[in-house]
Amino acid sequence: MMASSYNAKDEDGHITVTGPGGGAVLRSKKPENTAFKQQRLPAWQPILTAGTVLPAFFIIGLLFIPIGIGLFVTSNNIKEFEIDYTGADTSSPCFNCSQNFSWNSTSPCTCTVPFYLEQPYESNVYVYYGLSNFYQNHRRYVKSRDDSQLNGNLKSLREPSKECEPYAYHNNKPIAPCGAIANSMFNDTLELFYNDPNGTSVKILLGTTGIAWWTDKHVKFGNPGGVDSNLSAVFQGTTKPLNWRRPVYELDSDQSNNGFVNEDFIVWMRTAALPTFRKLYRIIGKSSQMVPTLPRGNYTLEVVYNYPVRSFEGRKRMILSTISWMGGKNPFLGIAYITVGSVCFFLGVVLLVIHHKCGNRNNGAEISN
């Protein structure tokens, strides 16, 4: 009895196994004859041979190539126009603005960039702004936000989480919205004008809604005090982020797009994955079936130049793009599909040859014709 009780002892946390019922028990210990215990469970035993894999390769080849071609064609049909308005060159229209930038200037610097669209853009056109060399995915940057404050939690509004440091308090007032992400929000204003051939310049209507995820706007972000509250009252006692020109409750005149649920703000708060990224800025709605949304011709981009990027050698772009079911212009997926499909098909052929040669050699002895 002692001996068996000692058996359980183990050293240094190593698991020591005593067979079931260990020790000097004299009863019959015949193991049960179950399929599991005898390792005899019925099993399917597939083997990857050239023969079995062959069809799979051909099927993949035959499926992937058409998909790839489809994707490639779709991607090629998408129209995209990109213009850099950083003002790094002396020749560029925004050079002055980029040079004379100061945080406290009261009068915003404005510059106009003319461009020419060679093709008409049908259906909805999406306006993006793009930033380069901007590490929105930097660790300290990414975590510098308070989701509960953004969700409209009053307590977090007054006491922002310490993740927001050093952008949590300013002059002993809590910052709303707190954190580095909010503080660095993109605040250039972009406006588009179509220069009619007859000389008039038409302002193009830019839709501000529908640019953020629906769930973000309606669930994840919320103004403190509910939908219908008086925002300026609710945000009383907080201060605007250092770099902002306006407090958060003056982002938009439209109440449903103001405060934390402002879509520009929400879009900015979704940190980009890569240092070169674009974010949806506006949507140019399709006006009618007959006329293209953006006809061919001359345009002017009017920029209120607020956002400094030269300190980190960044770039700013404005992008116009149409969208298909698969999103924006991206030939990668199509090319990849075509490549993989062709490789599989090719391998299928190679394997067929191998299967014919080696298969016969290996197994000829067993049953042969």
Place this chain on the structure above:
Amino acid sequence: VEQRDLTRFFLSSCICMGEEIWLDSRTVYIGHKEPPPGAEAYIPQRYPDNRIVSSKYTSWNFIPKNLFEQFRRIANFYFLAIFLVQLIIDTPTSPVTSGLPLFFVITVTAIKQGYEDWLRHKADCSINECPVDVVQQGKVVRTQSHKLRVGDIVMVREDETFPCDLILLSSSRHDGTCYVTTASLDGESSHKTYYAVQDTVAFRTEREVDSLHATIECEQPQPDLYKFVGRINIYKDREEPLARPLGAENLLLRGATLKNTQHIYAVAVYTGMETKMALNYQSKSQKRSAVEKTSGQRHVVSSFNLRLKDTVLTASVKNHLLSNSTSLVCLPFLLQVIRAFTDFLAFMVLFNYIIPVSMYVTVEMQKFLGSYFITWDEEMFDEELGEGALVNTSDLNEELGQVEYVFTDKTGTLTENNMEFIECCVDGNVYIPHAICNGQILTCHCICKMKVCLCRQEHEDLFFRALCLCHTVQVKEEETVDGIKRGIHQGRPTSFYISSSPDEVALVEGMKRLGYTYLRLKDNYMEILNKDDEIERFELLHVLNFDSVRRRMSVIVRSSSGECLLFCKGADSSIFPRVVSGKVEQVKARVEQNAVEGLRTLCVAYRRLSESEYKEARRHLNEAQLALQDREQRLAQAYDTIEKDFVLLGATAVEDRLQEKAADTIESLHKAGMKVWVLTGDKMETAAATCYASKLFRRSTQILELTKKRTEEQSLHDVLFELSRTVLRQRSISGYEIIHCLDFGLIIDGATLSAILKSKQEGAGPGNYREIFLEIGRNCSAVLCCRMAPLQKAQIVKLIKASKEHPITLAIGDGANDVSMILEAHVGIGIMGKEGRQAARNSDYAIPKFKHLKKMLLVHGHYYYIRIAELVQYFFYKNVCFIFPQFLYQFFCGFSQQPLYDTAYLTLYNISFTSLPILLYSLVEQHITTERLKRDPSLYKSNSLLRWPVFIYWTCLGVFDAVVFFFGAYFLFDNTTFTSNGQMFGNWTFGTLVFTVLVFTVTLKLALDTHHWTWINHFVIWGSLLFYVIFSLLWGGIIWPFLNYQRMYYVFMQMLSSGPAWLSIILLITVSLLPDVIKKVLCRAVCPTATERAQVPSLHQFQLSCYQVGGLFSSFDSCFAKIVNQLLLSHFKSRAFWQKVESTPMLADISYFYCRKPNE
């Protein structure tokens, strides 16, 4: 060594002279009575009480002690360090991610250990509180076991267990003996006799015992169960104290049980934790498996990689920052160093997942659970013994799959150790007892070569008496004994002979069949029923016990006529040198002849002792027995002086049959590429015969001898070089391909071996004999080492273990003499044999029979190896896949240690998303069927999964997959959108996309590797993928109130709502799996390994025939074709099917043209 012995001897003798005060001895005052004044100073000594503490912890020290124990393991400590770093500095992931798994592991282990300890506490408690009868003031008083103290006189009744180590004083039997079974100590269920000192036998009642006035001097407790040296001093009315020796035969061990004796009185000498049983329990060194070692190596390698990555990244951070911000340059140097260091730590935290805690847990779980398949195996269950295989350490399961050298004992392992008396030979005349016919024993048949002469008659009488007297067999008069059962037919149908050695039983029984029946030992008189049904009585004066060094035993008896006779039986080599007369030549010839036939031979001799000689002998023996120090040595000396000048009587031959399927097993082991070495104490001829019988040596085997006989003729040096030349020449001729066409067998004996081993110590010898010997041994398919002492067995194992290739060794044996080799070898296997359970107790695995070794190695070992190899490699692979994208991401996030995946994914990846499939795989995978493995042992050697190329392949695959995941997602995200509403995704979607592809790829990769899909595999693999999806939906579907971030909110759903995300997931999974599939298919098609070939045939045959039949009948009615296909499906392999085909005229016609029988 000798010198040390000598000094020890001197020292001890000095101490003996100097008033016999030993630091390492204790004096026990029986009944706590002071000795009479003047005899000795009464020094009451303090001993621990009889409390047994097997538990490790108490309630208050459990937490600190357990934590300390756990964090002593390097892996746990590493993770603790990571966790602390996360707590202290600002790191990318929250401490929860590494704290939670660590906490989980630590808690589970702590709970398990705590529970076990609680069980031990309970067991301790019940043992410590069980009642014990103690004699106090002439009365028997009942107390609790833990109150027992050294010096207490204890009364033990029949079937009770001894509460502590006791010295027997008296028993209810008149001769002061008692029977004890030590089944729970060493598994030997035979009854052993223990003796009381003759001077205390008379104290039979409580009162009498209490009046006993004596002290016991004995050594301090030591763990050897079979050794005890002590002395009892009995004081009687102012006389000189009587000193009597005490030995192991007087010491009743705790844990043993009293049998066949009503009650005994005994005095406690060792109590509590000082009992031999408690001492014995402590140290059994942990063997570490080679896989664990290699994975340890991998650990080092990968942590080196990790450090490398860390430093690269830290350096690049520095560059990055330096080039970007001018402010940093102004920072003082020290601050920069600190920054660099914290960055380094932060990277370490980010990449620590590459060595996950869960791997250690999974490996341990696999070993723990996997070992149950061994104990559950029905084929390894022995009906006769009623026991199956036992696993004592599950750490070594996979070692069973890599064994290169098998060291096996002969007696009891290869052979049954079930002795049968075959014949005896007296002075060259052979006697053969006849077989039993109809329960009647026929009279013995005697082949007489010579006419009866007086001398022969006398020798014959002496010979039979010698065999009847010279043994330690007991007669057991009752029915059930679990040891060796032998019915004594004449008169006492319910009596059995019991002995610890089956040879003796066989001999005594053989004698009985020849007409001389040993009846019993009564009052020191041995009674024999001779041929004429007369009872002869011999007084037993001394027993000179058997030991493996002397290899003989003797008794000194006084016959009824008053003659003193010494009978000796032993191995021929130990008897012949001591023989002075007798027909040595004839006996020797017969012995050799028998040995060649594989029989075990013993020689019998006697010596007539004159009264003065006897007295001299008695003096020697008593002196030696009384000695407290070096008793063994002195006894050996005494034996040596007494056992000489023998007259040779004759020899016996006992057969030890081969175990069932021993030859088949050996053959399989050979085919599996293992080298089998037989290590035995037996003599060369017998052992060689067994080797031939068990197919270790075949007729074609060229035997190389390296024996004493040969080395006497030539010098050892010459023999060795000659042999090595022979072997090497053969190898150079045969080259690599036909290396097995002519195999060598080597026979070496103990004397030569020790000469070879000694050569190293002398050092000056030309060339290193060890190396040459190893070289020869390595090139022989079978080696027989005979005349081995137990320690030499271990030496050989050690020698091979330490050789260049560091092969994995396995030792298998059944007796106490194999324990040393079992402990020495990488894997020790014990056979639950007849010579007790010591081997089984000390082994890593215990099996009932030798034949079970085949399944143990070829099937279980092979499986475990494959499984654990895949487990370890796969873990590295999946974590490379997991962490490498993270590494790549650092180049795109300014080296800021930004994690790519969400915290939940980081934490759960190894714990739940990818843990179960691999665990299950490592439990049930069968890449080749059991039958196939058993049928084709050569598959065993194709195990080489933990080699570096394989590891590199896995790592490359992991890196490739990681690159595919990361850059696939990168190009998809690169400066564009892939939603149909133009909205953008952020970094968490990026990570989730990579992670989704990762989980699917890694799981499907395992699915590709699985060759044995049971329903559990399906359930677990598809289940864990489903779980991932459901978890992600849930995790992103709710604003979690307890989290301070909602970064994953709707990320997964948004991703799934985009078509290109689906397309890219499918594409990336395909691309990452493609290389592995291609590699598998190509390798199989171009140069299939033995394993791969073994997987195919049965299936292939089936496919081919289906294909053919399908093609054949395509023009026929398709329904008909289906039926035939069905038929083929169910009956493909059976002969009956083909007969059916032949008997059906139309079918036969067609099938003859298109398919032939599979075995044609």
